[in-house]
Amino acid sequence: MRFHTAMLFVVSLSYVGCGGRHESVSSSTAQVELTYWPAPNIQEIQLADTIVKTWNRDHPSVHVRMQPIPVSQSTEEVLLAAIAGKTTPDVCSNIWPGALHDYTESGGLIPLDSFSDFDSVVSSRVPAELLKTFRSSDGHYFQFPWKTNPVMMFYNKRLFHEAGVESPPRTYSEFLLDGQRVTRDTNGDGQTDVWMGERDIRPIWWQRLFDFYPFYIAASGGKTLFTDGKITYGDEPAVSVFGFFQKCYGEHYFPRTFFQGGDPFLLEKKATHFAGPWEVATIQKYAPGLDFGVAPLPVPDSFRGPVYTTGDFKNISIFSTTTHPREAWEFVKYLVTAEHDLLMLEICNQIPVRGDLQTNPLFAPYFRVNPLMISFAQQAPFTRGMDAVPDLKEIFDAISQEYELCAVYGTKTPAEAVRDAVARTSSIVEWNQ
């Protein structure tokens, strides 16, 4: 009896030892339960609910329980707390690449390239050049690129037309010239009623993801803040971006104040707005009469080439607390099928990260009905994510402080502000090493 027990123990150990590439599949008869956290907004909950229902119908042995990410100030806070408390779900589809380093450093995620079919699945969907930007410094992929929200320039056609501007500005000079025409006092009370643009002037780090960062990516032809782990944004494109926004505030085309009482773009108090495709649904819902267009971000006058922007990517990861990695991976593959990407477009108005978006006939009817989304689909291949470096939030905070000093209040020249931002970034990187 004792011998049999010992043998069973040895055999079971050998099974565990062979499971290095997460190939162990649960018995098809056993009921496996996976927990899936989508983003906690109405559209994505609806999308997740639809996909999970069909999965559960088609896969009776692997039941997925959908639970929106618990509401907090940010998904990243919730996920960090969950990692610390070992209460992470099996799968989450709201992974911001900028926070990925924190999750991987703590061993919170499973490398997806440990699954034998990862390469074939991901390469059939994501262009190779874009895929590389999601590889972690250790060479592994801990995230499956899922959706992108390219930050572009929305513009109010009526306000432009009233000011005699017939096409959206493509360069900084054009933007500033249009700003001169569009920004005006419409009722003669001495106060400006229509602004060319507006940004939250508070020095909050994530606000820079909608002005400095996409504009830097655009001005630099697709560069991010770091190259091969080295700070490389202390260059001319960064200076030109700071200079551009300094002129916007200095010439009073952007207000140095907070707008109260609603979104100024929806209220037609500002003519341009930098946002992703999610804004289309918001405008259509809350300001259905607003006549607007979408265009690439303005670039420096001397810039030539495709205009890049930030993708505001949200990706899928599997947490290392899962006891069913293989089943979790199967579910991830199910989430990213072309049919479900079409659902994402239809329900969420968000762009799936896939190379065949404009060529696959499956998506053509959607773009025929939603022509505004074509601009985002065309922009999607020219997007960049976040650098996979630690302390990205603190780095953006440092940039934010310098942006405020230079662009909003004009107390530093653009060159000084960029130099100081780079110096502070170096200190942050050095301290945290």
Place this chain on the structure above:
Amino acid sequence: MTTAALFRDRLRKSDSQGYLFVLPYVVYFLAFVAYPLIFSIALMFNRWNIVTPMEWIGLKNFIRMIHDPLFFKSLENTVIFLLIHIPLQIVVALGLALLLNSKLRLRFFFRAVYFMPVVVSGVVVTILWQQLYSFDYGILNNILSSIGLPRIPWLVDAAYAMPSIALMATWKNVGIYIVLFLVGLQNIPAELYEAASLDGASRADKFMHVTLPMLNPTIIAIVILSTIGGFSLFIEPYVLTGGGPMQSTLSTMLYIYNQAFYFDHMGYAATLGIVFAVIILGVVAVQRKVIEAES
């Protein structure tokens, strides 16, 4: 008899039910006061971002703090806030308390009105003031404009932002200090005023030589409470300005919060927190000594 035996004997003789009654508080104290404090002190010598194991770094957090201009800027901002807020708080609270202590019609109604902001959530009050302070659309600037005065950049100019926050904080908290002053005023014996009147004292003389000296203990309490409250300035800059413009409203509490919960630098935030607590303790001790010596 050994010490342990003596302790056991004493425990046996004492009322064991008493220990049971204090047990809930002892558990609460250990879990929510003692443990976090000891943990924070341990954190001061570590680098920790919650999810990765702690890393012992000796005195590096202190060295960083000494070379951190933003920490000192935040201390400077907090002191500026206190220098505006405390005198303003005392003058306004005392003035209103004197009015509400007189035989005013509807004084109970006014007492309730002035106390109301104290019980309203700080975030709600701050959002309301954000609307009032708005440069283009705020009611304050609309009033100024309507009487031909220039608009004031309440929250978007480094020179105005902290005084604006101090003004708002005074409005929010003045009710509680009015109550304290009212208690102090009602405890001043009427005979003192009668005696002063017989000596021919004017109303101003009575205020300077009777009311103020008799309110000294209340003033000490209010200065100390306002100082401690002022040092913990957080909600107002967090909601109103995010620490701007140009870091002029970055309070120390906001900076510590950013380090801990935005940047996950728990060790550094604990260092700043403990050092800040020691500074508050020192300031309050000095304040108390000075005020007591003066009185």
